Amino acid sequence: MPKSLKSEQVRRRTTSDPLAAAMLPPANESPIDRENRLQAEQQARRVSEKIDEELRQERKNLNKSRPEVSVLLLGQSESGKSTTLKQFQLLHTPAAFHAERIAWRAVIYLNLVKSVIRILDALAPEQEAVEDHEEADTAEADLVIISADGRPPSAIQGTRVPNYDSYRHKLEPLVELGEKLTRLLSSPDEEEPTHLGPTWGNYVSQLVGTENQPPMLNGRARPAPTIVIPPKKQTHASLHQSNGFRFRGEKEVVVHTTTNWKKTFALGGNSKSPKSAHSGEIEGWWEDPDDPVHALNACAPAMMELWRDRNVRKRLKEKKIRLEETSGFYLDEIPRITAKKYIPTDADVLKARLKTMGVIEHTFSIPHGLNRGVEWRIYDVGGARNQRQAWAPYFEDVNAIIFLAPISAFDQHLTEDPRVNRLEDSLLLWKAVVSNKLLANVNIVLFLNKIDLLQSKLEAGVRLNKHMNFYGDRPNDYDSVSKYFRNKFGAIHVSYTPNKERELYIHLTAVTDTRRTSIIIADVRDIIIKGNLRNMRLV
Structure with a gap:
């Protein structure tokens, strides 16, 4: 095909598009006009790229200024931390779950x-x-x-x-x-x-x-x-x-x-x-x-x-x-x-039970209510003894801690050390957490977990004082035992917290119960947000 004919066909196809036709240079453009046009186009591109970069930076700064709440799930192995994280996922990102x-x-x-x-x-x-x-x-x-x-x-x-x-x-x-x-x-x-x-x-x-x-x-x-x-x-x-x-x-x-x-x-x-x-x-x-x-x-x-x-x-x-x-x-x-x-x-x-090593992070945001616009980060860290040193890096930036203590485990011992009663381990771990000075201004929510198992054990005749002598001759029913543990954990917080003004929020939980746990999580969210704002002196 002759070159002139091919050029004419390309030009015809191009001019069939109005936008493409408008962008074509004039047919009789001189070399000087062409140079001026190219310089103007280059300058327009620089201006456009500068605007794009300013928009990207503005979005980046907006994300940085977006309020963020970090929550750490703490507790011994098999205390219910992973199940609590699953409940957060089910409540806030159900499609992904x-x-x-x-x-x-x-x-x-x-x-x-x-x-x-x-x-x-x-x-x-x-x-x-x-x-x-x-x-x-x-x-x-x-x-x-x-x-x-x-x-x-x-x-x-x-x-x-x-x-x-x-x-x-x-x-x-x-x-x-x-x-x-x-x-x-x-x-x-x-x-x-x-x-x-x-x-x-x-x-x-x-x-x-x-x-x-x-x-x-x-x-x-x-x-x-x-x-x-x-x-x-x-x-x-x-x-x-x-x-x-x-x-x-x-x-x-x-x-x-x-x-x-x-x-x-x-x-x-x-x-x-x-x-x-x-x-x-x-x-x-x-x-x-x-x-x-x-x-x-x-x-x-x-x-x-x-x-x-x-x-x-x-x-x-x-x-x-x-x-x-x-x-x-x-x-x-x-x-x-x-x-x-x-x-x-x-x-x-x-x-489902699957033990994890390391830290699991879950991020979500809530588009409405008191939590609107807040990005939440929930960290589930390993609870076995050899993993507890990994908690330290998260103490500095954390806004709240949800501590899980399985109070049904009063007649069980640690997997890691059969000499240690699991509930006594939870009490000592709780004391170590609430007395930590790095956490003095951190909101703490306590889940006294696995109350369904506690109730079934007590109803089956298992006596608490056979495994924990300090319970004494108190009644061995669910109401008395759960009240005792609520007071016991609360007293440790009062005695050892470096911040006497910090409030402690205690919930009796069975975190496998989705309906009850979703209500508790909603309450905990609001408590954490209010506490965070209070610490920032905004309320």
Whole structure:
């Protein structure tokens, strides 16, 4: 095609667009006019870019001036911090919470498997159980109640379960399934998730003395998320030593906050994606022969038979093992949980137990009311003894603390140190927090948590003064005990706080109860905002 003809066609196509035609240079433009035009266009671009930069800076300054409230969730391991964070997410970012529910399927499966294996461990013949006691999982420590005579639960003689060998044979596939789920979920560098921390004296001095430590990094920066499946460190045969059902060398599953396990187990990760964004029809994991649901579903009848066996229940009672009082308890819902097309509910996710290492941060804002325009940052930090040193960097900038004390744990001991009563640990930890000078002007809200479990224990006849002598001969009913703990924690705050004007807000909670907890959270939000404004001398 001749060059002149091609140029004419391009010009014709260009001039068919009015805007493009207006931007074309004049047909008879001289070299001087062209130079002037290009300089004017360059100057216009500089002005436009300057305006854009000023707008970006203005938005940046606006974001910096936006009020922000930082809340720290504190308390010992399994006090309910992660559940409280989930409740904040469910209340303020429900769409994101619901989108993540499917990812919790693997965690819930593992919780169920570990409960079943814990029962089989408890049913093992006495000579094997006594032999195993010294090397038993520290993870089971929170499941076992301290016996009055101090004997290990495995050493207690009691009911024999005639069907034990049958249960063991039928449920043997759960060992491999549990191992597989553990490798998928646990952090690769965490061979022994629950380490013994420093001695109590060292720990308290570390925590109370944090005001003398130099400033540390903010802690908000996170390494790029990754998930690594650790290699098998044991043969299948090694798992069958003794009673054959304990995860030897595997303690409680731990996930670092840098591990993006939710993405791995979410739809679109290893799972299949929905066929249609409109219908939500899922081309499901149940069609994948390697999915854990198949092994779990096949074992469901035997699991139900085991849990409904009266001799099994009697044996657990004799050993003072109350699985119903632990997080991650799904034994009453085996048919639903093991269904091939099971999708976790909100309640399932709230109950799920997955220990985290590091700090989980959740950010949200509320578009209305007293909290309008405020950005909230909620931090959930690990509560195990070896993680409590990580609290210090957050003390300087925190506006409020929600401290969780599980008052139902008066007859249990720490996973990290079986010599320490869990409630006594909460009282000492509470004293260390309220006496810290860095936190003198920080609003503190106390959740006396797991009151539902406390009430059921007391109604079952468990006496508080058998485990905590200082309770004396006071009545052993729920009202008296809960009032006693409210006063006990309150008195510690009055005695040790460096700020005598600070108000303490105490709530009796069961944070797995969504309705009641959402009301409490709304009240706590307003309390924190008012306290923050008061500290800024704005009210």
